[in-house]
Amino acid sequence: MHAISEALDRVSTAIENAAIRAGRKPSDVTLVAASKKTEILQIEAAIAWGLRIFGENRVQEAHAKFLDSALIKKIEALHLIGPLQTNKVKKVVGQFDLIHSVDSLHLAEKIEKEALRQGITQSILIEVNIAGEENKHGVSLAQTPNLVEAIRKLAHLKLLGLMTIPPLTESAEAARPYFSKLRKLGESLQLHKFSMGMSRDFEVAIEEGATWVRPGTAIFGRRTL
Template identity: 45%
Template sequence: MSIAENIARVREEIARAAREAGRDPGEIVLVGASKMNDAGACRAAIAAGIDALGENRVQEMVQKLSENAYEGAPLHFIGHLQRNKVNKVVGHVDLIQSVGSLSLLEEIEKTAAARGLVQDILLEVNIGREEAKSGFLKEDLPAAAQAALSMEHVRVLGLMTIPPADAQREENIRYFQEVQALYVDINIKMFHNGLKYLSMGMSGDYADAIRAGATMVRVGTAIFGARDYSK
């Protein structure tokens, strides 16, 4: 199937899941996770009406920016971001979804201040408490949000999470529900209902994420096809 056909199929599934949860399908933002797909694939997704494109790797993103791959759609950075690569991302993307440490938050603030801009971000939640994964533990999230609120050059628009890869479906759903509860709580108590995005769910579980309250899903292989990691 073509990228356009895949996007249409994913949107049908998004609509079905949203309706099952009594929600408006129009409130779900579809981000095409375009890692390891070339500029042509990105342009095809944009032509087919993708809401945004998301990149995981800074070097790949920089290359595709030079090829005008994202023209016509917002660009998100959705992968692990190292502090020494923040300068290549801040101001070049519409949203950084993966801000999962205070040191990274501070580096983004410093770089955005130097460039005279405000960078939109999501705070990443390490809901599975995985030692090898970045993200704030749920008990540390309020302090991280408070730190971000004190900064003049970052703007928190919501939360993002990735459940453990080996979690069973029932566990996944519970993780999604936990983060949705965190989102509602922090939105009311700290952001006065100003948050917009709860980013959770990928190709294998985005329908469950939507039923649990996601407003943004990051879908790669279901749109672009299986990635070839041998290259």
């Protein structure tokens, strides 16, 4: 698994350089390894390198790989970075350190109810459909302020910031306006933490203010779907 160690060296250096270019501290950017469809040996290699925060897209897969295994004791945090269905809320609240994909008040209220039942506060991000794509999850740009206001009234949710997945563009640079738009939206709502940027565009995302980046392929290579 030497390839994963080398890949993480490259990604870590790229994160540091992008932050410096933007006049930011590299420590302000957190690497969340998107580990969907990865093998346990790959995850163990990443942990051996020093990686401690992983993001999973699917609740069932996250339980199988992390939450129901000894690996959960070897990491610092597990994030849910994929869509969350309301019928999976009980398997997520209190299990994941951060939910990136809250995109409706209905879902937020379900999470609030379960967090109340458990007597905890659940950290979340609001997922914004920054380009208004029909095939994407996320609240619309126009509705985001209303959702932020409503979620701030829920006592057992801690809203940390915003998340987005930009449209697939021909180049990483072409994604810059979408990242910039998310940052400006967040700042207008007194939110300053942003989950944005995956393998092909995380450096641009950092230059535009990302505080969490979610590369997967850049670390683990291409995975079969």
